[in-house]
Amino acid sequence: MSPLAQPENRFDDIPSSGAWRVGDPPAWRQFLRVAGEGRRFALEGGGCLDEVDVAYESWGTLDAEASNAVLVCHALTGDAHAAGPSGPGQAAAGWWDDLIGPGKAIDTDQFYVVCANVLGGCQGTTGPASPHPDDGEPYGSRFPIVSVRDTVRTQAALADALGIRRWAAVVGGSVGGMQAIEWAVMYPDRVGSMINIASAVSASPLQIGWSMVGRLAIVQDPKWSDGNYYDQGIGGGPHLGLMLARRIAQLHYRSDQSFADRFGRSSVDRLDSFNLWDRFQIESYLDHHGQKLAKRFDANTYLVLNKAMDLHDIGRGRGGYEAAIARISCPSLVVSVSSDALYTPRQQRELHKLLTEAGAEVCFETIESDHGHDGFLIEFDQLEPVLGKFLAKQAR
Amino acid sequence: MSPLAQPENRFDDIPSSGAWRVGDPPAWRQFLRVAGEGRRFALEGGGCLDEVDVAYESWGTLDAEASNAVLVCHALTGDAHAAGPSGPGQAAAGWWDDLIGPGKAIDTDQFYVVCANVLGGCQGTTGPASPHPDDGEPYGSRFPIVSVRDTVRTQAALADALGIRRWAAVVGGSVGGMQAIEWAVMYPDRVGSMINIASAVSASPLQIGWSMVGRLAIVQDPKWSDGNYYDQGIGGGPHLGLMLARRIAQLHYRSDQSFADRFGRSSVDRLDSFNLWDRFQIESYLDHHGQKLAKRFDANTYLVLNKAMDLHDIGRGRGGYEAAIARISCPSLVVSVSSDALYTPRQQRELHKLLTEAGAEVCFETIESDHGHDGFLIEFDQLEPVLGKFLAKQAR
Numbered sequence: 001m002s003p004l005a006q007p008e009n010r011f012d013d014i015p016s017s018g019a020w021r022v023g024d025p026p027a028w029r030q031f032l033r034v035a036g037e038g039r040r041f042a043l044e045g046g047g048c049l050d051e052v053d054v055a056y057e058s059w060g061t062l063d064a065e066a067s068n069a070v071l072v073c074h075a076l077t078g079d080a081h082a083a084g085p086s087g088p089g090q091a092a093a094g095w096w097d098d099l100i101g102p103g104k105a106i107d108t109d110q111f112y113v114v115c116a117n118v119l120g121g122c123q124g125t126t127g128p129a130s131p132h133p134d135d136g137e138p139y140g141s142r143f144p145i146v147s148v149r150d151t152v153r154t155q156a157a158l159a160d161a162l163g164i165r166r167w168a169a170v171v172g173g174s175v176g177g178m179q180a181i182e183w184a185v186m187y188p189d190r191v192g193s194m195i196n197i198a199s200a201v202s203a204s205p206l207q208i209g210w211s212m213v214g215r216l217a218i219v220q221d222p223k224w225s226d227g228n229y230y231d232q233g234i235g236g237g238p239h240l241g242l243m244l245a246r247r248i249a250q251l252h253y254r255s256d257q258s259f260a261d262r263f264g265r266s267s268v269d270r271l272d273s274f275n276l277w278d279r280f281q282i283e284s285y286l287d288h289h290g291q292k293l294a295k296r297f298d299a300n301t302y303l304v305l306n307k308a309m310d311l312h313d314i315g316r317g318r319g320g321y322e323a324a325i326a327r328i329s330c331p332s333l334v335v336s337v338s339s340d341a342l343y344t345p346r347q348q349r350e351l352h353k354l355l356t357e358a359g360a361e362v363c364f365e366t367i368e369s370d371h372g373h374d375g376f377l378i379e380f381d382q383l384e385p386v387l388g389k390f391l392a393k394q395a396r
Numbered sequence: 397m398s399p400l401a402q403p404e405n406r407f408d409d410i411p412s413s414g415a416w417r418v419g420d421p422p423a424w425r426q427f428l429r430v431a432g433e434g435r436r437f438a439l440e441g442g443g444c445l446d447e448v449d450v451a452y453e454s455w456g457t458l459d460a461e462a463s464n465a466v467l468v469c470h471a472l473t474g475d476a477h478a479a480g481p482s483g484p485g486q487a488a489a490g491w492w493d494d495l496i497g498p499g500k501a502i503d504t505d506q507f508y509v510v511c512a513n514v515l516g517g518c519q520g521t522t523g524p525a526s527p528h529p530d531d532g533e534p535y536g537s538r539f540p541i542v543s544v545r546d547t548v549r550t551q552a553a554l555a556d557a558l559g560i561r562r563w564a565a566v567v568g569g570s571v572g573g574m575q576a577i578e579w580a581v582m583y584p585d586r587v588g589s590m591i592n593i594a595s596a597v598s599a600s601p602l603q604i605g606w607s608m609v610g611r612l613a614i615v616q617d618p619k620w621s622d623g624n625y626y627d628q629g630i631g632g633g634p635h636l637g638l639m640l641a642r643r644i645a646q647l648h649y650r651s652d653q654s655f656a657d658r659f660g661r662s663s664v665d666r667l668d669s670f671n672l673w674d675r676f677q678i679e680s681y682l683d684h685h686g687q688k689l690a691k692r693f694d695a696n697t698y699l700v701l702n703k704a705m706d707l708h709d710i711g712r713g714r715g716g717y718e719a720a721i722a723r724i725s726c727p728s729l730v731v732s733v734s735s736d737a738l739y740t741p742r743q744q745r746e747l748h749k750l751l752t753e754a755g756a757e758v759c760f761e762t763i764e765s766d767h768g769h770d771g772f773l774i775e776f777d778q779l780e781p782v783l784g785k786f787l788a789k790q791a792r
Binding site: 144203265281310 | 439440441442540541543598599600601602604605606608609611612613616617618636637640643644646647648651652653655656658659660661667669670671672676677678679682699700703706707709737740742
């Protein structure tokens, strides 16, 4: 083999891009039809969707006054399974299972907790892989660009259907935090409190740049086929592109220090003969995370949600940040992760400053961590008391 | 056009991947044959090259004792043109033109300054685009993996040819700093002093990860053609892959703060109708840097030099960092850039600590900058006195 040539494909076991649609959804997943049968869902960017279903999960019991509901908003590649075990159709336990449950920070003995898959998603809510009402074929590249505000409006429809006029709290990290702050701006009388973790009032140019390179990694994969890859069989679809996008993301989700501590310069292959594709451990780790995402996530959803993230700007059409923030009337908790290189502490300080200057009630907490942006999915020992204390105060 | 589909190719003006070989080299570029005519160049990773030419430039005058020579080592996509104007065959002025020249920090009234293109490069020194001696066709994927140590040995051969037994100083930033420290370890009696900027004793897992995703961006471009793309015409070659690699790099070469200050959320396209490929200014900036590199750089060189960077480890085969550092006998200057997210200050502190513990004479300076790793190519006002002072002290 010539020195630069790649070894045989190490990723043969990735199933078809339609894998996330194969099989029955987990029994605990519920669905609400938000649009359909002639009722259309208008989108912020223009156009509309003729059918919208929202997949969600819930934990705990709604009280008689519907006053104890908490909305948890998921991040880019998350889904409605915020808590609970893994099971058929759900490869991993809930992404915040350490924080949501009886006696936990978001205490399901006290709160009724709801989490819904975002619009454009691939875990039950209508997205690019969903059947187009016109022909029953997946939308593919016909799926429109949706915004965080569009997702929030699907969640408001869900709240209506569940009989929840006002959330005790809306909570989210990262893109979930973008939803949380849009909730507080769009529906100030429906949000009792807001918890905003490792997020921002708008996407920064650095975030937009990372989003762009991830999107390019996908569309430059010839198997992306202009977004219409759903009929390709096993091994079809832009897995290599999506894996590359995930590797890129995984690198800026963490930090120099965390990788240095964890991997150093260990290798999984022998490195003494200097081949281009012999791997250090960090490379094998990135391969693993790329494969894992490619098995559970739709590349078109990745494109659509990244663009929604780029377009996040609470000031858009509202006369700027200050005017938007002035609409917020609830108490807020803003949380930073000290080593976050993607949603940097600069951005949470900006949100905190805007809330303070608007005269809102706001707390600021920093999670001291080497785990970078992913700290909000890892540092449960620190998040538990921070969230628990704030929510307990709101409930009083 | 469907919402997700890409607009027509915006990058039609990128010439063939062989463009860097088209036309005559600049008149100021000189060449030395290091191997050839039966004299082979053995490589650290095994194997050898039958022919090696080294392209270099020089400024100032070597004194009678050959005691005033300074070797400047370039970074990943740099070349021998460290100083001087642009001209035919050289699109930009020297990458350190602000620091090298009469009366400047590296004062050519005092020093004879040399800079050579690295082994595996694409700016005159033998690399993947060079003709293979067997058939006169470009090496392409036949080019071997080379190491920083291999490059240093080409530079030692150049020093021999120029009559320089001992450099007054070896200076480098980033990958150039990897060469500088290898010089001090490999040839302690030939290095009078060492300046090491924004570099490291070994590549960190974060650096290796970024290197890997850049390499994948190239080889996943179908036009890479297993590295044998040199016969493709205009528009041939893995430009899109190389552009993606460069966009990725450009993002971690800078910082959140510098992009926020420079671009904010400005856009070059109208964003009100939410199309996937309408661009914020940061996206257009990344396109520009991608195109610029694709016009002047060879994708295979990018692969080879990134791997050389990953393999950089002064302790390899020497019993660890401490044993390697113990060989260094010259005074050193170690420089950090405060916001460097790629070669983080952690790494320069590690080098400084190792040198200090070995009893070496070492200074440490920090460049306060928001420009990230690229600070060493931008913050001349701060670098000028730091380098000037150190070199003046060595010359006394």
